[in-house]
Amino acid sequence: xxQIKLNQxxxxxxxxxxxxxxxxxxxxxxxxxxxxxxxCGKSTLLRLIAGLEDITSGHIEIDGTDATHVPPAKRGLAxxxxxxxxxxxxxxxxNIAFPMKMAGLPVDEQNRRIEAAAKALNxxxxxxxxxxxxxxxxxxxxxIGRAIVREPSAFLFDEPLSNLDAALRVGMRLEISELHKRxxxxxxxxxxxxxxxxxxxxxxxxxxAGHIEQVGSPLELYYKPRNEFVAGFIGSPKxxxxxxxxxxxxxxxxxxxxxxxxxxSTTEGAWEGTIGVAExxxxxxxxxxxGVAGCxxxxxxxxxxxxxxxxxxIFLTPQADKLHRxxxxxxxVE
Amino acid sequence: xxxxxxxxRKIVNTALAWGIGFLIFFPILWTILTSFKTEAQAIADPxxxxxxxxTLANYEAVLERSNYGRFxxxxxxxxxxxxxxxxxxxxxxxxxxxxxxxxxxxxxxxxMLSTKMLxxxxxxxxIYLLCIQFGVLDSKxxxxxxxxxxxxxxxxxxxxxxxxxxxxxxxxxxxxxxASLREExxxxxxxxxxxxxxxxxxxxxxxxxxxxxxTLNLTAAKAAPLTAFIASYSSPEGLFYAKLSAASTMAIAPxxxxxxxxxxxxxxxxxxxxxx
Numbered sequence: 084x085x086q087i088k089l090n091q092x093x094x095x096x097x098x099x100x101x102x103x104x105x106x107x108x109x110x111x112x113x114x115x116x117x118x119x120x121x122x123c124g125k126s127t128l129l130r131l132i133a134g135l136e137d138i139t140s141g142h143i144e145i146d147g148t149d150a151t152h153v154p155p156a157k158r159g160l161a162x163x164x165x166x167x168x169x170x171x172x173x174x175x176x177x178n179i180a181f182p183m184k185m186a187g188l189p190v191d192e193q194n195r196r197i198e199a200a201a202k203a204l205n206x207x208x209x210x211x212x213x214x215x216x217x218x219x220x221x222x223x224x225x226x227i228g229r230a231i232v233r234e235p236s237a238f239l240f241d242e243p244l245s246n247l248d249a250a251l252r253v254g255m256r257l258e259i260s261e262l263h264k265r266x267x268x269x270x271x272x273x274x275x276x277x278x279x280x281x282x283x284x285x286x287x288x289x290x291x292a293g294h295i296e297q298v299g300s301p302l303e304l305y306y307k308p309r310n311e312f313v314a315g316f317i318g319s320p321k322x323x324x325x326x327x328x329x330x331x332x333x334x335x336x337x338x339x340x341x342x343x344x345x346x347x348s349t350t351e352g353a354w355e356g357t358i359g360v361a362e363x364x365x366x367x368x369x370x371x372x373x374g375v376a377g378c379x380x381x382x383x384x385x386x387x388x389x390x391x392x393x394x395x396x397i398f399l400t401p402q403a404d405k406l407h408r409x410x411x412x413x414x415x416v417e
Numbered sequence: 418x419x420x421x422x423x424x425x426r427k428i429v430n431t432a433l434a435w436g437i438g439f440l441i442f443f444p445i446l447w448t449i450l451t452s453f454k455t456e457a458q459a460i461a462d463p464x465x466x467x468x469x470x471x472t473l474a475n476y477e478a479v480l481e482r483s484n485y486g487r488f489x490x491x492x493x494x495x496x497x498x499x500x501x502x503x504x505x506x507x508x509x510x511x512x513x514x515x516x517x518x519x520x521x522x523x524x525x526x527x528x529m530l531s532t533k534m535l536x537x538x539x540x541x542x543x544i545y546l547l548c549i550q551f552g553v554l555d556s557k558x559x560x561x562x563x564x565x566x567x568x569x570x571x572x573x574x575x576x577x578x579x580x581x582x583x584x585x586x587x588x589x590x591x592x593x594x595x596a597s598l599r600e601e602x603x604x605x606x607x608x609x610x611x612x613x614x615x616x617x618x619x620x621x622x623x624x625x626x627x628x629x630x631x632t633l634n635l636t637a638a639k640a641a642p643l644t645a646f647i648a649s650y651s652s653p654e655g656l657f658y659a660k661l662s663a664a665s666t667m668a669i670a671p672x673x674x675x676x677x678x679x680x681x682x683x684x685x686x687x688x689x690x691x692x693x
Contacts, residue, residue: 135589156595168590172608181604185595229594239593 085146085236085269086111087132092141094127101127102293104141109271114263117273118280119290125273126241132271133239134158146236161230162239165246167222169214175225176210182233200228220251237269256283277317289313311413314339320369320382327377335408335416342369342384344405352398356381358391372397452662459658475663483646485667492642494557496625499564500618503572511576512602516585526577529570537630548635555637564625572621579613619679626672643668
């Protein structure tokens with residue numbers, strides 16, 4: 084069990100309101116990702132759920148009981164920190180055993196769970212080492228192991244992969260996703276990386292300045308962003324937002340078109356431009372096209388085999404059924 | 418070529434460091450040497466460095482005249498007691514200042530330090546009278562409490578600085594792992610701060626051991642520690658330099674030995690591995 088319900092939860096530091104009152108329900112077993120630019124309050128929100136920060140007003144319910152004033156130790160949640168926060172003076176084994184020791188589990192049971200977690204996380208050979216003797220990826224696994232063994236009702240991850248290098252990050256991302264499939268426990272995951280959000284989440288919560296901009300599945304957010312902010316934040320490279328005459332001609336003050344939704348031609352099309360930088364990734368090429376009114380540069384994804392160069396003329400036609408329209412307030416218009 | 422220069426510099430630096438070290442240690446060395454001289458040789462002019470008749474007569478005389486064991490025991494109780502009591506108060510105080518600071522934490526810290534700027538003699542009279550009223554004049558308990566209070570600002574400051582080095586996330590992790598406040602301090606904070614706590618303990622013990630103003634003014638016979646033992650030899654009976662030196666050597670020997678051993682402990686403590 085691990086349903087988490089936030090009821091008009093708000094947080095202020097002194098006079099500064101970092102999270103205005105918000106409602107959010109995280110269903111049991113769901114993988115929920117909080118995503119947003121830095122300073123949007125996503126980590127604060129996670130810490131409110133953890134109990135590491137006191138909420139200013141509102142209520143938090145965990146599994147149907149009011150946990151607003153329950154200390155973090157008693158909420159039954161496990162947390163993985165950005166810095167891993169391992170106990171440097173304890174061996175890996177003792178680190179993993181710590182929450183079970185606090186819970187007063189019998190030693191046999193502790194050892195059984197440590198062995199199982201170590202096996203699942205490839206840590207068996209490292210159990211007697213200190214955290215200082217491990218690599219970043221191994222420390223991250225120890226932190227996850229420490230979280231797993233106590234069998235929490237939900238896992239909280241605070242930007243757990245941001246200290247790892249790019250290759251390791253992709254690997255750990257898959258491991259965490261697999262862990263979620265295997266345990267089917269509620270997970271809340273904070274990140275500023277929208278790729279992590281898109282690939283891992285059942286449900287994404289997009290935050291800006293403490294406000295929830297949109298809640299939905301990754302594809303809902305991709306296909307039907309509720310406003311310009313979500314449209315620009317989800318998807319990589321970013322959606323092109325076009326203002327002015329070209330937008331008005333298509334029935335809205337602002338229109339959005341994703342880089343992958345263009346018909347590209349070297350001879351004819353709706354918009355004409357000049358290729359600036361062409362980023363060749365092999366499978367795809369991203370073109371930064373200059374000279375189209377209302378959006379400069381326009382990012383366009385083309386097939387990797389299309390041979391184009393800096394300075395070439397190019398014609399772009401947005402696919403009409405893939406256009407997003409936004410009103411003057413930046414809200415989606417159907 | 419560059420190598421030769423660095424080597425030369427190394428030799429110069431090492432020689433300089435030893436020179437300064439020797440200069441600082443010299444008064445103690447001189448005291449120890451003097452304690453083995455006869456009274457006549459002790460005041461000889463020009464001073465005799467090593468070529469004197471080595472004798473243990475001063476030690477015999479001192480041990481015969483006063484009960485060294487009792488002074489030593491008083492010193493241990495007063496310095497040890499005030500240190501232990503101080504640490505018990507300072508750990509929670511420094512914890513709260515380092516990890517849950519309030520608006521006035523910095524002010525409180527500075528105010529605590531400012532009490533060290535008060536000349537001790539300014540409060541001698543009131544404290545003396547208080548000791549009489551509570552019936553604790555010339556008692557170890559009074560000195561334990563007074564020395565603890567005198568050194569408390571320094572211990573709290575030192576521990577506060579050490580605790581600040583410990584990442585707060587590790588304590589939060591302990592909280593998430595189900596540790597109560599007591600368990601958090603006992604199993605996570607204290608072991609991580611061991612080098613800091615050890616050096617604080619040592620410094621406080623040395624300060625309390627060497628403290629002379631209060632120990633001399635508030636004791637007579639019963640509770641007098643080694644500072645009073647030394648003082649009793651700089652007496653109006655005349656200048657007994659050799660005996661005074663013997664008494665001094667006996668008074669500082671325990672703390673010198675303690676410092677020597679814990680110094681090694683502290684160096685190994687400083688290489689303690691950190692996170693990240």
